[in-house]
Amino acid sequence: MGDPRDLRPGLTRRAFFGMATGLAAFPGIAAAVVEDISPTKRRMFQVNGYGTCAETPLDALTTYLTPNDLFFVRQHWVSQAPDLKTWALVVDGEVGAPLKLSLSELNAMPQTTVTCVLQCAGNGRGFMKPVVPGVQWKFGSVGNARWTGVRVKDVLLKAGLKGTGRHLHTFGTDSPPGKVPPFIRSLEIEKVLEDGVIALKMNGEALSAPHGAPARLVVPGWAGDHWMKWLQRLSPQPDPQRGFYMDVGYRFPNKPGDPGVTFKPDEMHPVTELFVKSNISDAPKSAKVGQAVTLRGFAFSGAPDIRKVEVSADGGATWKNAVLDPEHDPYAWRLWSFPWKPVAPGKVTVWARATDSRGSVQPKEAVWNQSGYLYNAWHSAEIEVTA
Amino acid sequence: MKPFRPTPVLIGLLIGGTALAAGWTQYPKTTPETSFDPKLPAFGTQLEVLPDGVGKETADKACLSCHSTDLLRQQRLTEAQWAASVNKMVGWGAEVPEEKKDELVKYLAFHFGAGNDRFQPVVTRPLGR
Numbered sequence: 001m002g003d004p005r006d007l008r009p010g011l012t013r014r015a016f017f018g019m020a021t022g023l024a025a026f027p028g029i030a031a032a033v034v035e036d037i038s039p040t041k042r043r044m045f046q047v048n049g050y051g052t053c054a055e056t057p058l059d060a061l062t063t064y065l066t067p068n069d070l071f072f073v074r075q076h077w078v079s080q081a082p083d084l085k086t087w088a089l090v091v092d093g094e095v096g097a098p099l100k101l102s103l104s105e106l107n108a109m110p111q112t113t114v115t116c117v118l119q120c121a122g123n124g125r126g127f128m129k130p131v132v133p134g135v136q137w138k139f140g141s142v143g144n145a146r147w148t149g150v151r152v153k154d155v156l157l158k159a160g161l162k163g164t165g166r167h168l169h170t171f172g173t174d175s176p177p178g179k180v181p182p183f184i185r186s187l188e189i190e191k192v193l194e195d196g197v198i199a200l201k202m203n204g205e206a207l208s209a210p211h212g213a214p215a216r217l218v219v220p221g222w223a224g225d226h227w228m229k230w231l232q233r234l235s236p237q238p239d240p241q242r243g244f245y246m247d248v249g250y251r252f253p254n255k256p257g258d259p260g261v262t263f264k265p266d267e268m269h270p271v272t273e274l275f276v277k278s279n280i281s282d283a284p285k286s287a288k289v290g291q292a293v294t295l296r297g298f299a300f301s302g303a304p305d306i307r308k309v310e311v312s313a314d315g316g317a318t319w320k321n322a323v324l325d326p327e328h329d330p331y332a333w334r335l336w337s338f339p340w341k342p343v344a345p346g347k348v349t350v351w352a353r354a355t356d357s358r359g360s361v362q363p364k365e366a367v368w369n370q371s372g373y374l375y376n377a378w379h380s381a382e383i384e385v386t387a
Numbered sequence: 388m389k390p391f392r393p394t395p396v397l398i399g400l401l402i403g404g405t406a407l408a409a410g411w412t413q414y415p416k417t418t419p420e421t422s423f424d425p426k427l428p429a430f431g432t433q434l435e436v437l438p439d440g441v442g443k444e445t446a447d448k449a450c451l452s453c454h455s456t457d458l459l460r461q462q463r464l465t466e467a468q469w470a471a472s473v474n475k476m477v478g479w480g481a482e483v484p485e486e487k488k489d490e491l492v493k494y495l496a497f498h499f500g501a502g503n504d505r506f507q508p509v510v511t512r513p514l515g516r
Contacts, residue, residue, distance in 0.1 A: 039421060039422050039423050039424065040424065042422055042423040042513050043423060043424065043427055043510050043511065043512065043513065044430060044510070044511045044512070044513060044514060045508035045509070045510060045511075046430055046431065046457060046508055046509040046510075046511050047457055047458070047461060047508050048454060048455050048457050048458040049430075049431045049455030049456075049457055049509070050431060050454070050455050051453060051454055051455070051458070052430070052431065053458075054430060054511065054514065055508070067513070068514075069513035069514045069515055069516060070513050070514070071514070073514065077453055078453070126461075131463045131464065131468075131501065133462060133464055133468055133471075133472050135458065135461075136461045136462070136463075136506070177452070177453055177480065178453075178479055178480020178481070179478070179479050179480040180453075180479040180480060181479075208514070208515065210514060210515075
């Protein structure tokens with residue numbers, strides 16, 4: 001049961017199926033939908049019917065690539081996707097030659113593909129104690145996908161990026177209701193030049209409207225608030241962007257206090273990198289003494305890779321290494337499995353924790369913060385063991 | 388606290404229609420119907436109403452123009468937290484007459500207060516199905 005191949009039971013059939021249907025570039029996609037996740041698990045949890053927010057049930061997050069129709073969505077308000085016929089990406093600000101790129105022009109530029117995790121900054125907010133307001137996400141506002149499009153670097157260099165362009169201001173086409181401030185972000189130019197992508201495709205398919213069609217920003221290793229959807233303008237500027245969603249929203253305490261202690265915006269900084277985290281997505285409800293069962297899950301971080309995932313059946317006193325699946329890309333998640341043989345009857349809580357390639361270890365308790373960002377406490381599953 | 392028994396309604400058909408118009412059907416049609424339970428509602432099409440009580444009318448008008456009831460029903464906030472949320476939303480344009488604000492906060496804190504453990508997300512089909 002320790003064979004890491006167990007994690008991908010449909011591999012051979014999947015590859016065959018992909019080639020047979022002309023999806024050789026991404027042989028996992030179609031079959032990942034049909035074969036790897038059972039129909040009873042292919043569903044979504046709706047947490048806001050308009051201002052669309054839905055999370056993926058944890059037991060469906062068992063494949064390396066998360067199928068597009070099971071990939072979480074989060075919108076601040078009721079949004080309209082842009083008209084693809086008239087849509088264009090504007091590049092202005094600290095550049096020598098401002099650009100206006102149509103979708104066909106973007107498609108004609110050199111394309112790149114990155115495979116990485118997208119996680120909502122608020123994933124796990126529902127577990128924060130004391131409780132904080134907002135969408136009470138549990139486990140599933142996260143997924144792993146292949147994102148294909150144009151490097152931000154290529155677009156900015158084409159526009160003649162100036163040295164004074166230190167912060168990339170990003171804008172989408174969605175407009176808020178009433179007096180709600182617009183959703184805007186900015187991020188350091190070094191990060192976007194390194195690996196930022198203007199994604200046009202997700203898992204080999206054109207982006208869907210709820211996932212940001214026709215273009216969204218991909219920022220590997222960073223929280224979803226930077227992954228601007230319905231992208232319409234990139235503007236390098238000397239300073240960070242100002243506005244509610246930079247100055248007040250999406251900020252994390254510089255020096256977190258005890259749970260319940262709140263901070264002023266200037267005592268916090270923008271949420272950027274994800275925290276190291278693993279979840280158990282597949283565990284049996286029951287097991288028998290002496291008979292091995294397999295626990296499975298996924299792990300990811302704001303660091304490019306996961307060094308190890310460990311499992312404890314004694315509350316964290318001792319840990320054993322799980323088997324990491326070899327399939328991996330920078331900032332993607334690692335699937336893992338762990339063969340566990342119960343030694344005594346009773347209700348057993350098994351825990352998982354991850355360590356990333358920089359040595360950061362998933363903590364027993366998450367850092368409480370007033371907006372409920374980046375929850376990453378150890379995750380557990382309860383198994384009833386009988387003789 | 389009185390029991391909260393939401394009533395399913397289908398006003399979501401309207402929302403579903405809006406979603407379709409916005410291009411939500413872009414997902415490939417190749418996925419067979421057997422790959423999910425077709426008895427499940429499509430995303431956004433089955434919503435639940437807010438519980439009856441003094442303040443419901445204000446909540447319907449002020450909150451539901453931007454959020455489905457799901458978002459309210461999942462909150463577990465103290466009266467002070469609800470007051471802060473209401474003030475934030477009023478600042479952003481939510482229509483709450485000044486004389487109704489206290490009533491609204493008390494309504495929300497009563498039904499969706501710190502002890503609210505009744506919320507279960509609506510289980511829907513995969514997106515776009």
